[in-house]
Amino acid sequence: MIYLKTELKDGKKLKVDVYGDEFYCLCPGCGKEVHLDDEMVKHCASDGDFGSTSFYCKECTKKRSITLGFCEFQQKNIDVLTEAFEKVSGKPLRTELYNALDTYNQLIYNYLSDLEESEKE
Missing domain, CATH: 1.10.287 (Helix Hairpins)
Known part of the structure; x- marks a missing residue:
């Protein structure tokens, strides 16, 4: 199971299960939410950088x-x-x-x- 893990301001750790159809980003052109399909997620995974990758609507x-x-x-x-x-x-x-x-x-x-x-x- 793949999950996201983050630490909240109060020091508690939070884990959220992630499924393949739950990846989104904001379009850098207009700010609209873009759902990432499997190919987009593969691109991010192979590039190794989810944080700075965006896709246009x-x-x-x-x-x-x-x-x-x-x-x-x-x-x-x-x-x-x-x-x-x-x-x-x-x-x-x-x-x-x-x-x-x-x-x-x-x-x-x-x-x-x-x-x-x-x-x-």
């Missing part, structure tokens, strides 16, 4: 996958543009192109951050 997972998909897409664009910029012969123009790309990426990052914050409210 279905809704936040969907939102994050859209953002991450866009970021991966954007990174591919950056890689292509960086390669193209290396072929530009004039150093001042190449520097100007890098600065423009960096500014563009920062604007996208700020927009996505603002969007994420507004969805939390």
Whole structure:
């Protein structure tokens, strides 16, 4: 039998039996309670760290996958543009192109951050 053991403030020790379907965590995106299925529990057990592991709820997972998909897409664009910029012969123009790309990426990052914050409210 697996159980949790903790000591209360008055010094008494408490043991609580734990069953496989009794594992939960709070979604780090919205704070909603998430029930951990067997695969999630296996991940925690193999990783060896239940205390700092969290899982996103279905809704936040969907939102994050859209953002991450866009970021991966954007990174591919950056890689292509960086390669193209290396072929530009004039150093001042190449520097100007890098600065423009960096500014563009920062604007996208700020927009996505603002969007994420507004969805939390």
